[in-house]
Amino acid sequence: MPLPTIRPARPDEYDEVARVWMESWVSTGLEHASNFLLAKLRARVPMEVENGWSLFVADDNGRLAAMLAMHLPKRYLDQLFVAPEYQGRSVGRQLLAFTRQHMPDEIFLRCVRENEKAWRWYEREGFVFEQEQVEPMTGFVMKYYRWQQPATAQHQT
Incomplete structure (x- = not known):
């Protein structure tokens, strides 16, 4: 199975980015899915982009498999979240390699x-x-x- 394509996130995808973020975070068992959590993440995505995030997605033929947010000037990997159904399929490793290309x-x-x-x-x-x-x-x-x-x-x- 080919790996997803990493590309910049589009503003019209920010709600879907937040959904992937929430589902991945919830898969850790540290918090439960909720409308409140989803709303909080949906509000945070454009705010963080405005504050300097370089936001990328792993696109699996139109389906978002993961999200990646970096602060390039700070050399900071802020968020790397893989949708639960894509975990264990090297998507995280692919995103980390991409991150190292941008912050070598x-x-x-x-x-x-x-x-x-x-x-x-x-x-x-x-x-x-x-x-x-x-x-x-x-x-x-x-x-x-x-x-x-x-x-x-x-x-x-």
Whole structure:
């Protein structure tokens, strides 16, 4: 089965991006799907784009398989969420490779401590844990990670 195509998200897809985001987040078991959560994410997507997100989708012949949001100047991978029916099919790895093309030297990210599946995956992908901190808006403890291009990391030692 071919991998989806990664492309910039269109504004007319923002509601669908929010739906994929919610379904993937809910699949972690950390929150339940709700109209409130979906409305919150739908409001957040255009606001975050306005505030600097580069927003991409993984398009599987017109169906959104995943969403990816990056802050390129900050070298920050903000959101990477794969729809539940596409999890385990290398879509996340494809999005991470795409992210490394856009931020080849260094990438920062954070994820919820209780989302063990996510942070273990990032660690397997070469991200190094740096710290934990409570996110005041949500109350979740966040794990902060950094990935550096191996050659870049060697020059800094």
